[in-house]
Amino acid sequence: MVDLKAYQQLVRAQLRAQAQYRASFAIDLSGSAVVTFLEVAVILILFRVTPSLGGFVMREALLMAGLAGLAFNVCDLCVGNIERIRLYVRTGLLDAILIRPRPVLAQLILTDFTPRRIGQVVQASIVFIVAVVLAPIDWTPAHAVLLVLGPLFGAVYFMGVFVGGSTVAFYWIESGEFANAFTYGGRTFSMYPMSIYSGLFRRVFAYGLGFAFVAYYPALAILDKPDPLGGPSWLGWCTPAVAAASAAVAGLLWRTGIRHYRSTGS
Numbered sequence: 001m002v003d004l005k006a007y008q009q010l011v012r013a014q015l016r017a018q019a020q021y022r023a024s025f026a027i028d029l030s031g032s033a034v035v036t037f038l039e040v041a042v043i044l045i046l047f048r049v050t051p052s053l054g055g056f057v058m059r060e061a062l063l064m065a066g067l068a069g070l071a072f073n074v075c076d077l078c079v080g081n082i083e084r085i086r087l088y089v090r091t092g093l094l095d096a097i098l099i100r101p102r103p104v105l106a107q108l109i110l111t112d113f114t115p116r117r118i119g120q121v122v123q124a125s126i127v128f129i130v131a132v133v134l135a136p137i138d139w140t141p142a143h144a145v146l147l148v149l150g151p152l153f154g155a156v157y158f159m160g161v162f163v164g165g166s167t168v169a170f171y172w173i174e175s176g177e178f179a180n181a182f183t184y185g186g187r188t189f190s191m192y193p194m195s196i197y198s199g200l201f202r203r204v205f206a207y208g209l210g211f212a213f214v215a216y217y218p219a220l221a222i223l224d225k226p227d228p229l230g231g232p233s234w235l236g237w238c239t240p241a242v243a244a245a246s247a248a249v250a251g252l253l254w255r256t257g258i259r260h261y262r263s264t265g266s
Contacts (some may be wrong), residue, residue, distance in 0.1 A: 013103060013225075030174060036069070036073075036120055036123040036124060036127070037123070037127075038189075039065070039191065039200055040065060040069075040127055042063070043058070043061060043065050043191070043192075044058070047061070053192070054192070054193035054194075054195035054196035054205065054228065055193065055195050055228040056193045056195075056225075059131075059134045059135050059136060059156070059221055060135065060136070060219065060225065061192070061193060062130075062131040062134060062135070062141055063131045063132065063134075063135040063215075063219050063222065063223070064190075064191060064192065064215040064216060064219045064260070065127070065131065065192075065195060065215070066124075066127050066128035066129075066130070066131030066132065067128065067150055067151055067192040067214065067215035067218055067219055068126070068154065068187060068190035068191040068214050068215035069124045069127055069128065069133075069150045069191065070121075070124040070125060070128045070151040070155075070216055071150075071152075071153075071154025071155045071157070071158055071190075071215070072124075072154075072155070072158050072187040072190075073117070073120045073121045073123075073124040074121055074124075074151060074155035074157035074220075075154075075155040075156075075159045075162060076117050076120065076158075076162075077117040077118060077120070077121050078109070078155070078159060079109050079159045079162050079163060080117060080162065080203060081108065081109050081110070081111060081113060081114075082105070082108055082109055082162055082163055082166045083106075083162065083165075083166060083179060083180070083183065084111075085108060085166045085169045086166075087170040088108065089169050089170070089261075092263070094108075094261070095263050097111075098261075103254075104258065105163070105254065109223065111254050127256070128151065132147060135223065136219050136223065137222055137223065138224055143221075143222050143224075146221055146236070147222060148216055148220040148236070150215075150222075150239060152241045153242075153243040154190075154213075154214040154215065154218070154239065154243070156243040156244075156247055157210065157213065157214055157239070157242060157243040157246045157247075158183070158186070158187070158214070159246075159247065159250070160243070160245075160247045160248075160249060160250035161182055161183055161209075161246060161250070162179075162247030162250075163250040163251075163253070163254055164246075164249060164250035164253045164254070165178070165179035165182050165183055166179060166252075166254075167253045167254055167256070167257035169257070170257035170260060171257075171259050171260075179262060182209070186205070186209070186214075189205055189211050189216065190211045190212075190214040190215050190216070193216060193228075194206045194212045194216045194229060195228040195229055200211055207228075210242045210245070210246065211238045213235070213238055213241070213242040213243075215236065216240055217231070217235045217236040217239065218236055218237050219236075220233070220235075221233065221236025221237060222236075
C-alpha cells in the first residue's frame with residue numbers, strides 16, 4: 001500500500017507539472033487523437049477500393065482493428081514508457097533508479113508519464129465501441145465476455161512484448177528501432193486479417209510470436225466466422241494463454257537483463 005501511494009503521488013505530480021503548459025498539453029492530446037483516427041481511416045480507404053480484404057468485409061475488419069487498437073493503447077498507458085530505457089541506460093539514470101528501494105520496472109514505467117496516453121485509450125475505446133455496434137455479432141454471454149476480456153488479455157500480451165523488447169537495451173543501447181519493429185509494428189500487423197499475409201512472414205509473426213491472438217482469432221470467435229486459413233474455432237479462446245506466455249517470457253528476459261546489467265560509467 002505504501003508503494004502504491006508513492007506511485008500515485010508520482011503520477012499526480014507529473015500530470016500537474018505537464019498541465020501547467022496548457023498549449024503544449026492540448027497539442028499533445030489532439031495530436032494523439034489524429035494519429036488514432038488516421039489508422040482507422042486507412043482501413044476505411046482500403047474498403048473504398050475493394051469489397052473484402054482477406055475474406056473479411058469492412059465491418060468485420062473494423063472489429064479486428066478496434067480490438068488491436070484498444071489492447072495496444074491500454075498497454076501503452078500502463079507500460080509504454082519502458083521503451084525509454086535505452087535513454088536511461090545511456091545517460092546513467094538507470095543506475096540511480098537501481099539504488100532506490102522500489103521495484104525497478106515500476107519506477108521506469110512511471111518516470112516521465114505522459115497524459116496523452118490516457119487520451120489515446122479514450123479514443124481507442126470510441127473506435128472499439130463503434131466497431132462493435134457495426135459488426136454482425138450474434139449476441140451471447142460468451143461473446144459478451146470475450147468482447148470485454150479480449151482487449152485486456154491483448155493488452156497483457158503487448159505488455160510482454162514491450163517489456164521483453166526493452167531488455168535488448170541492456171546489451172545493445174541503441175535498440176529503439178529494433179524494439180519498435182515488434183511493438184508498434186506488431187500493433188499495425190494485428191489490426192489486419194492474418195489472411196492478407198503470406199508465407200514465412202505470417203508464420204513467424206502471427207503464430208510464432210502470437211500476434212494473431214491479439215485480435216484476429218478473438219474476432220473470429222466473436223463473429224462466429226470460420227478461419228479462412230483453416231484454423232480450428234477454439235483458437236479464438238486461446239488469447240489468455242498466449243498473454244500469460246508473453247508475460248512469463250518477458251519476466252524471464254527482464255530478470256536476466258537486470259542481473260547482467262553493467263553500468264555505462266556515465
